[in-house]
Amino acid sequence: MYRYDQFDEAFVRERVAQFRGQVARRIDGSLTEDEFKPLRLKNGVYLQLHAYMLRIAIPYGTLSSVQLRQLALIGERYDRGYGHFTTRQNLQFNWPKLRDIPDILDLLADVGMHCIQTSGNCIRNTTADHFAGAAADEVEDPRPTAELIRQWSTMHPEFDYLPRKFKIAVTGAARDRAAIRAHDIGIQVVRHPVSGEVGYRLFVGGGLGRTPMIGKLVRDFLPKAHLLAYLQSLMRVYNLEGRRDNKYKARVKILVHEIGIEEFRARVEAEFAALDPAAIAADPEEVARIEAYFAPPAFVSLPETSQRLAADRARNAAFDRWVETNTFPHRQPGYAAVTVSLKPVGGVPGDATSDQMRTVADLADAHSFGEIRVSHHQNLILPHVRQDELHALWTGLVAAGLAEANAGLITDIIACPGLDYCALATARSIPIAQAISRRFGSADRQREIGELGIKISGCINACGHHHVGHIGILGLEKSGQESYQVTLGGDATENAAIGQLLGPGITAAEVPDAIERLVAVYLAHRHDGETFAEAVRRLGIEPFKAGFLASQPAEAAHAAA
Amino acid sequence: MAPAKQKILLPAILLANDLLDGDVVFWTEQGWSIDPAQALVARDVAAAERLQQVAAEALARGAVVDAYLVDVALREDGLPVPNHFRERFKIAGPSIRPDLGKQAAFAHLRGRA
Numbered sequence: 001m002y003r004y005d006q007f008d009e010a011f012v013r014e015r016v017a018q019f020r021g022q023v024a025r026r027i028d029g030s031l032t033e034d035e036f037k038p039l040r041l042k043n044g045v046y047l048q049l050h051a052y053m054l055r056i057a058i059p060y061g062t063l064s065s066v067q068l069r070q071l072a073l074i075g076e077r078y079d080r081g082y083g084h085f086t087t088r089q090n091l092q093f094n095w096p097k098l099r100d101i102p103d104i105l106d107l108l109a110d111v112g113m114h115c116i117q118t119s120g121n122c123i124r125n126t127t128a129d130h131f132a133g134a135a136a137d138e139v140e141d142p143r144p145t146a147e148l149i150r151q152w153s154t155m156h157p158e159f160d161y162l163p164r165k166f167k168i169a170v171t172g173a174a175r176d177r178a179a180i181r182a183h184d185i186g187i188q189v190v191r192h193p194v195s196g197e198v199g200y201r202l203f204v205g206g207g208l209g210r211t212p213m214i215g216k217l218v219r220d221f222l223p224k225a226h227l228l229a230y231l232q233s234l235m236r237v238y239n240l241e242g243r244r245d246n247k248y249k250a251r252v253k254i255l256v257h258e259i260g261i262e263e264f265r266a267r268v269e270a271e272f273a274a275l276d277p278a279a280i281a282a283d284p285e286e287v288a289r290i291e292a293y294f295a296p297p298a299f300v301s302l303p304e305t306s307q308r309l310a311a312d313r314a315r316n317a318a319f320d321r322w323v324e325t326n327t328f329p330h331r332q333p334g335y336a337a338v339t340v341s342l343k344p345v346g347g348v349p350g351d352a353t354s355d356q357m358r359t360v361a362d363l364a365d366a367h368s369f370g371e372i373r374v375s376h377h378q379n380l381i382l383p384h385v386r387q388d389e390l391h392a393l394w395t396g397l398v399a400a401g402l403a404e405a406n407a408g409l410i411t412d413i414i415a416c417p418g419l420d421y422c423a424l425a426t427a428r429s430i431p432i433a434q435a436i437s438r439r440f441g442s443a444d445r446q447r448e449i450g451e452l453g454i455k456i457s458g459c460i461n462a463c464g465h466h467h468v469g470h471i472g473i474l475g476l477e478k479s480g481q482e483s484y485q486v487t488l489g490g491d492a493t494e495n496a497a498i499g500q501l502l503g504p505g506i507t508a509a510e511v512p513d514a515i516e517r518l519v520a521v522y523l524a525h526r527h528d529g530e531t532f533a534e535a536v537r538r539l540g541i542e543p544f545k546a547g548f549l550a551s552q553p554a555e556a557a558h559a560a561a
Numbered sequence: 562m563a564p565a566k567q568k569i570l571l572p573a574i575l576l577a578n579d580l581l582d583g584d585v586v587f588w589t590e591q592g593w594s595i596d597p598a599q600a601l602v603a604r605d606v607a608a609a610e611r612l613q614q615v616a617a618e619a620l621a622r623g624a625v626v627d628a629y630l631v632d633v634a635l636r637e638d639g640l641p642v643p644n645h646f647r648e649r650f651k652i653a654g655p656s657i658r659p660d661l662g663k664q665a666a667f668a669h670l671r672g673r674a
Contacts, residue, residue: 027581029623047626049651050662051583080661095661097582348657419647420655423627428650430657482646 001062001371002147002293004112012109015116019043020102027099042122044115045101048423054093054101055118056108060128060146060170061089061374061381065361068372070111072357078104083357085342085350087414087465088167089127089374090118094421116154121162123153123235129171129178130375133294134337134383136329140189140198142172144291145227148282151290152228159235163242164250166235167207174494179376181206181215181496182468184252185234192221199223204234204264205256206496208462213253214496216261218268229277230268237267297369297384302334306387319394321443322405327390336387338368339407340380340397345441346434349415350378359400367393376465377453378414379407409446410454410519411437414465418458418475419482425458427475427482432456432511439512440519449519452532455490468492470533471518472499473511484511488518488544489536500541502548514548521547570632574600574641575612576652577619577628585651585663586625588615593625597652598669602633602641640669 004012019039026036040046044055056071063071071091075083078100079093086092096104108114117124126146133141149168153159159166171178172189180186186203200222206215222230238252241259256264282290313320327336340360342350352360360380364372367389373381385393397403406412413436416422418429433456440446455469459476466472472487484506487499506514519532521544526535536544574597575588586593587600594600603609609630616628631648633641643649653670654662664670 026623033620033623033626047578047583049647050585050654051578095583099581419650420657425647428656430655434657480645 001064002059002143002290008112009109012112012114012116015043015114016102016105016109019105023098023102038120040098041119042117043101043105044118045096045098046119046423048094048417048421049419050421051095052098052101053421054096054104054115055086056091056093056113056115057118057125058089058091058113058374059150060126060132060143061130061376062132062143063372063374064111065364065370065372067111067113068357068361068364070107070113072354072361074104074107075354075357081355082351082353084348084417085352085374085378085380087376087378087416087463088118088125089130089376090125091374092417094417119165121164121166122160123149123156123162123166123168126150126153127167127169127178127183127376129173129176130373130377130381131177131328131337131383132172132373133296134328134330134332134335135173135175135177136331137175138171138173138189138331139191140172141294142170142178142187142189143294144287145172145187145189145200145224146170147290147293148227148287149231152231152282158232159239162235162239163244164247166238166252176492176494176496177375179465179468179492179496181494182208182465182492183215185231186215187227190221197223200227202230202234205253205261207251207253208465208467209251210248210460211251211254211257212462212467212498213257214498215253216256218261218265225281226272226277228282229275229280230272232280233271233275234268236271237264241267296332297371299332299335299384300386302332302386302388304333306334306390309387309390312391316391318405319391321447322394322403323390325405325409325447326407327385330384332384334387336385336390338382338385338390338393339375340382340402341404341406341412342379342402343406343412343437344401344404345406345411346438348430349413349433352380356400356402359396359402363393363396366396376414377407377412379412405443406446408451408453410440410449410452411446412453413437414453414455414469416457416459416463418456418464422458424461425475426460426477427458427484428508429456429458429464429473429475432473432475432484432508435508435512436515439516449523450531452519453492454515465492466490467498468496469499470536471515476505478505482508484508486511486514486518486548488541488548489533491533495533495537502541502545513551517547517550518544569606569609569613569630570644571604571606571609572635572641573603573609573612573630573632575603575616575628575630576600576648577616577625580624580626588612588619593619595663596667597663598640598667600641602635603630 203215204218368382415429415433419425457464468490490499589599
């Protein structure tokens with residue numbers, strides 16, 4: 001994985017020193033809150049309901065065991081012994097004190113981490129497929145591309161004052177596990193159908209929030225060497241023409257929607273044609289240096305299947321189930337990528353205690369070359385585990401309460417912090433996730449239902465990605481009460497789609513029954529081997545709508561009469 | 562951020578976040594306190610306007626951030642309880658973690674949000 005060079009190190013240290021000075025000046029009164037706020041936000045410091053919140057960038061979700069241990073230490077020393085992994089593949093601490101944050105940033109800098117550009121109208125943390133470099137189905141590891149974008153976009157002087165925040169995601173596989181079409185720019189590494197050359201397919205104008213949109217194809221094939229010039233052209237069109245008069249219409253998706261993708265593409269291509277890509281591209285030596293950091297670890301040659309794993313699975317049904325749900329095919333024979341679920345039944349999605357972080361770090365050292373990933377599903381990934389060692393790994397996870405066999409199942413719920421923490425939220429998300437998780441907690445039931453992604457947001461900003469949930473839940477306020485809208489048919493993959501509303505908002509207490517009715521419609525109508533998402537695509541929304549509305553509470557019927 | 566001018570709903574208390582800790586604090590007879598039971602309750606417009614004045618001065622001095630008036634109902638024992646659920650959570654702490662936030666320190670807040 002990437003390691004800071006002297007420049008990175010000096011840059012981050014300098015930035016911490018600057019922020020330390022800014023905090024001191026805020027405290028002694030020489031900076032007002034209005035002057036200080038943009039400075040703290042550019043360093044990932046938000047003010048939430050109960051306290052400050054610190055958002056730490058985890059570029060393309062890749063962490064070393066050393067970094068994860070440092071996060072555990074920070075959580076213990078400066079927070080309440082836990083952190084929250086987010087849909088942006090970042091980590092948030094919910095209780096840091098402003099006076100301590102410069103010290104926290106120094107501890108982060110000690111392990112090559114920071115909070116730069118985790119807020120503000122700039123290019124945010126670049127995200128990527130969490131199985132990057134491990135997935136059997138990928139054309140190429142997308143992380144060298146993501147790292148190049150990270151370096152290019154950090155403190156880029158032209159793009160430091162955009163109309164609004166800007167998010168880029170990269171995948172190296174045809175199966176999209178990085179939700180690239182829900183981003184301002186989505187990049188897919190592809191092989192040219194004729195020449196076989198590796199390059200990029202780019203989407204623009206995706207995004208969720210108040211006005212959800214699926215990214216549109218802006219360039220079908222871009223040679224690798226042209227990436228930064230093309231991104232500069234695209235960002236330049238947005239920076240000049242994106243709206244600054246209304247923050248709700250300021251994202252690039254609105255510009256693309258208003259002028260149309262053809263016109264947007266024409267403007268980007270005109271800008272691109274006027275540039276010299278070679279002058280903008282990173283030095284090939286630098287590209288090679290970055291790529292070298294992502295060279296595969298020292299895999300050993302193994303047979304495709306592990307007899308030991310087969311024997312372990314035959315001996316232990318719980319382990320067998322976990323292997324079935326929480327491992328993913330690896331490009332290297334005899335290895336697997338593992339999802340460490342942060343979704344215990346009835347737990348808080350994405351939360352991990354400092355002890356759990358240390359356990360995962362130790363297990364990564366023992367079984368996965370010291371490497372960990374954060375997925376946008378709010379789980380952790382151990383990307384390179386020998387199949388022979390899966391049982392030993394699982395045993396370690398069981399002891400730490402991290403072996404829930406539910407990756408991709410109905411209890412693997414994405415949920416934003418919601419009104420339990422967030423100052424922007426209109427309703428709580430976490431208790432809804434917990435109630436659904438408890439309702440469907442039985443392992444057999446989850447297996448019977450199969451793959452089903454529920455995603456919950458506590459406000460229209462959609463940090464919980466509810467628009468692209470197979471079932472999406474949005475918490476709002478109605479007449480002074482929390483009220484939940486339910487959508488169906490969203491999809492975050494290469495089949496990206498925005499979910500459709502099923503009916504009027506319901507109370508928190510009604511949510512588990514409503515989900516139950518939707519699941520019942522699916523189970524009654526599904527074809528052999530058909531997933532929930534496939535069944536919704538085939539059947540359309542109507543039978544589910546009927547199920548959803550089937551038993552609205554009596555008082556609602558009275559009110560409607 | 563200075564609170565927008567809006568119709569004052571009564572009775573009301575003044576809350577904010579402490580600059581250094583981020584903790585939710587309440588304006589009392591003796592200045593800022595972390596205990597909502599100590600909050601000074603404005604029962605008429607004049608008292609509420611005095612609280613707004615306190616908020617403006619405190620924000621200008623920079624000791625607190627995000628200071629604003631919250632309309633409350635008074636329990637039988639006199640404890641002010643915000644009418645809106647958002648501020649009830651803000652005062653108590655995360656509903657899913659009774660061990661955190663003010664609800665952990667003050668028994669009178671438990672199970673209230």
